[in-house]
Amino acid sequence: MLSEIIQAPQSQLLTIFAMGVLLTLIVGFYGVLMSDNLIRTLLGLEILTKGVTLLIIVAGYLTGQTGLAQTLAITLIIIEVAVIVVAVGVVLALFKHDRSIDSKIVRNLKG
Numbered sequence: 305m306l307s308e309i310i311q312a313p314q315s316q317l318l319t320i321f322a323m324g325v326l327l328t329l330i331v332g333f334y335g336v337l338m339s340d341n342l343i344r345t346l347l348g349l350e351i352l353t354k355g356v357t358l359l360i361i362v363a364g365y366l367t368g369q370t371g372l373a374q375t376l377a378i379t380l381i382i383i384e385v386a387v388i389v390v391a392v393g394v395v396l397a398l399f400k401h402d403r404s405i406d407s408k409i410v411r412n413l414k415g
Contacts, residue, residue: 318362325362328355342395342405346388353384 332355335348357377364373395405402409
């Protein structure tokens with residue numbers, strides 16, 4: 305099975321890779337939009353940004369600008385790490401305050 309995939313024409317490999325990227329993006333969107341648990345939402349955001357990173361790499365490969373794609377992917381990874389660190393800090397502070405990581409609790413906070 306694996307040897308057949310490796311020997312497949314380049315367009316088939318690109319199609320398989322594009323379907324994987326699309327599936328990763330769908331799973332990430334679902335995790336962000338459908339979860340009330342803030343940790344699951346952050347995991348969905350991680351999956352979504354990994355899908356975007358893969359999409360940037362595919363676009364760079366298709367356009368022949370792999371150097372630019374690598375630069376953008378590394379920049380996205382650095383920004384993603386910073387956003388997730390801040391978001392986890394906010395979630396931990398909310399848990400310390402309310403003893404819950406439910407997003408419905410956050411909607412009811414005032415001030």
